[in-house]
Amino acid sequence: MSSIRVRAQLKDGVTQVRTLISHPMETGQRTGSDGKKIPAHYITKVQARVGDRHVLTAHWGPGISRNPYLSFEFEGASAGDLLSLSWVDNLGESDSTQVEIA
Amino acid sequence: MNSKRRVLLKGTLAAGTVGVAVGAGVLTPRNVLAEAREAFQEGSMDEILKSALGSDHHEAGHVRVEAPNIAENGAVVPVSVESDLDGVTEIAILAAANSTPLTSRYELGEGTRPKISTRIKMGETSDVVAVVKNGDGLYSGRKEVKVTVGGCGG
Known part of the structure; x- marks a missing residue:
């Protein structure tokens, strides 16, 4: 199952995107129950595009909350266009998904 | 085929330019790679x-x-x-x-x-x-x- 849940809704020419990503977003500052530091593990980049068009790139640090939420709006897309969303984290893990703009 | 060759050439040239800049100390590799991440420091x-x-x-x-x-x-x-x-x-x-x-x-x-x-x-x-x-x-x-x-x- 994808780590990304995303909805893209078109209204009056504006596409509103709301997304939730499952990710621990560990800062590297916290101590685990074993007394050891929990290693940093956080998303560093989220990209949204429609076809070749760059819509948004988010650069994140560990200051974004666990299971991150992101919403944004853009113009110029049509219903049925595919919005693709991808993320990569500091350990090189990644995921991506596509959603039809409705 | 021709256009592919051009793309390849362009890519090689671009890589060459960055290489020269790095070599000249204008852009240190650290600058190039870590620039974006640096802002997330103390x-x-x-x-x-x-x-x-x-x-x-x-x-x-x-x-x-x-x-x-x-x-x-x-x-x-x-x-x-x-x-x-x-x-x-x-x-x-x-x-x-x-x-x-x-x-x-x-x-x-x-x-x-x-x-x-x-x-x-x-x-x-x-x-x-x-x-x-x-x-x-x-x-x-x-x-x-x-x-x-x-x-x-x-």
Whole structure:
């Protein structure tokens, strides 16, 4: 199952995107129950595009909350266009998904 | 086939240029690779803004920050940023008192509105500052959030 849940809704020419990503977003500052530091593990980049068009790139640090939420709006897309969303984290893990703009 | 060759040539040339720049010490590899990440380090707001957006000079206004007055849980503070400016290309969201103040930076494509919502961690009570960049410079807005239980350590 994808780590990304995303909805893209078109209204009056504006596409509103709301997304939730499952990710621990560990800062590297916290101590685990074993007394050891929990290693940093956080998303560093989220990209949204429609076809070749760059819509948004988010650069994140560990200051974004666990299971991150992101919403944004853009113009110029049509219903049925595919919005693709991808993320990569500091350990090189990644995921991506596509959603039809409705 | 011809066009592929051109693309290949272009790529080789571009790689060559970067290589020369690195060789000449203009761009150290650290600069090239770590530039984006550097802004997520510890530092003063001004230092962070310089490395994130290229300048620490920002004018107050044209940016609205929405966040709760009181956050009981600093680990999850909802923040919305909106600007009435045209041509915004970048937005940075900072929590002034966090050890690494920059929470996130956004590059907006053409047609993307200067309106972003997310959730950030706050270590203690401070201003949430949003800085937006357009062709004219940097503009900022801020909102104080009182944090009951910090959300960074622990």
